[in-house]
Amino acid sequence: MEAALTPMHIAMTGTTTIQDDDRLLLERMREGDREAFSELVVRHQRQVFYLVWRYVKNDADAKDVVQAAFVKAWQNAEAFRGDSSFRTWLYRIAVNLALNHVRDSGKWKTAELTEEHASHEVPGMQRLVEAEAAQQLRKAVETLPPKQRLVVELRVHEGLSFREVAEIADCSEDAAKANFHHAIKRLRSELGNAE
Amino acid sequence: MLKTIDGCIGVSELLEAYADGALHGQEARRVAEHVQHCASCAADLHAAETVLRALRSLPGQAGPRDKAFWNSMAAEITATTAKVTAPRRWYRGAMGRSFLAGGGLAAAAVLAFVLAMPQQVERLAAPSVDGSLSETVTGLADELQSEGTPHRTLFDELGIPDSDPLDMIDDLDDNDLQAVGAEFTDGV
Numbered sequence A: 001m002e003a004a005l006t007p008m009h010i011a012m013t014g015t016t017t018i019q020d021d022d023r024l025l026l027e028r029m030r031e032g033d034r035e036a037f038s039e040l041v042v043r044h045q046r047q048v049f050y051l052v053w054r055y056v057k058n059d060a061d062a063k064d065v066v067q068a069a070f071v072k073a074w075q076n077a078e079a080f081r082g083d084s085s086f087r088t089w090l091y092r093i094a095v096n097l098a099l100n101h102v103r104d105s106g107k108w109k110t111a112e113l114t115e116e117h118a119s120h121e122v123p124g125m126q127r128l129v130e131a132e133a134a135q136q137l138r139k140a141v142e143t144l145p146p147k148q149r150l151v152v153e154l155r156v157h158e159g160l161s162f163r164e165v166a167e168i169a170d171c172s173e174d175a176a177k178a179n180f181h182h183a184i185k186r187l188r189s190e191l192g193n194a195e
Numbered sequence B: 001m002l003k004t005i006d007g008c009i010g011v012s013e014l015l016e017a018y019a020d021g022a023l024h025g026q027e028a029r030r031v032a033e034h035v036q037h038c039a040s041c042a043a044d045l046h047a048a049e050t051v052l053r054a055l056r057s058l059p060g061q062a063g064p065r066d067k068a069f070w071n072s073m074a075a076e077i078t079a080t081t082a083k084v085t086a087p088r089r090w091y092r093g094a095m096g097r098s099f100l101a102g103g104g105l106a107a108a109a110v111l112a113f114v115l116a117m118p119q120q121v122e123r124l125a126a127p128s129v130d131g132s133l134s135e136t137v138t139g140l141a142d143e144l145q146s147e148g149t150p151h152r153t154l155f156d157e158l159g160i161p162d163s164d165p166l167d168m169i170d171d172l173d174d175n176d177l178q179a180v181g182a183e184f185t186d187g188v
């Protein structure tokens, strides 16, 4: 079990290789292989954590949601048929859980720069202005309609292809692009014609 | 308002994806050619690029985490998962083996399965199991039920959830379930 927690293939290059490996690991996981599952956890937990964090806004909740997402993935491995990547499937589960969590906790926290960033900031005028602009933009993203926001998060911050975004957002690729279009237009107008 | 030309429709909604470098081939060429002649779309493209640059420059909110953080999170996930049941396919595997070898634990798992989801067992077992074995299992199930054995105990003993694991995705809507279960075809 120790070995399974050691990050492996971190230097691996090429999405295809990683996805192929995910596929093999997933196949083993579906047979109940816990080591394969652990390897998938090590591979994907960071990205899922950061994605979830942007919705829940704190470490404790983000960890809970990530954990729940992996547990669901483990329990429902059979439902995954491998036509999409393990990552998009996992993201999909995690995003649903994160949205639920935010809904259930009854409050959409407003965008705030984290303490880490706040404390590192030298209060120079320029930085203050930048920080404010960043906060405003972040807040604008968070108040987008849910699907538009999801597309922005996945596309801009996770760097996923529109095909992957569409899989996670449960829509066509064209619809994902359309959501992206509306999201960016909206952000632009809310930020007063970003120029 | 800047001057627009014919052909904005079908291009204007792709400007953001184009600005993000997500278009290829004919689609990308169509946008590139259009903005050379359409001042309005060219301005929108420029604005989209500006917004995207600003988005990309946003600080990562969660901040960096050290190795210990990830290690402990992975360990927690693994430990939690160890307490819950194996993937759903495990039942299938157990079922198949039990029919062949008549193993006790596997047989009990089948029984639990039968009590919970008779239809599912029929569906899953039908292609690989002959009629007499199916009857045996059904018979065992009947026997157990007639004795009034609470099947919860069986589930508890075996550590098997008493519902279809798919039901646990209670927070996904119908579309989500479709996509998770039905849309993905068996390509492995």
Ligand SMILES: [Zn+2]
Binding pocket: B004, B005, B007, B008, B011, B012, B034, B038, B039, B040, B041, B042
């Ligand atoms: Zn135009």
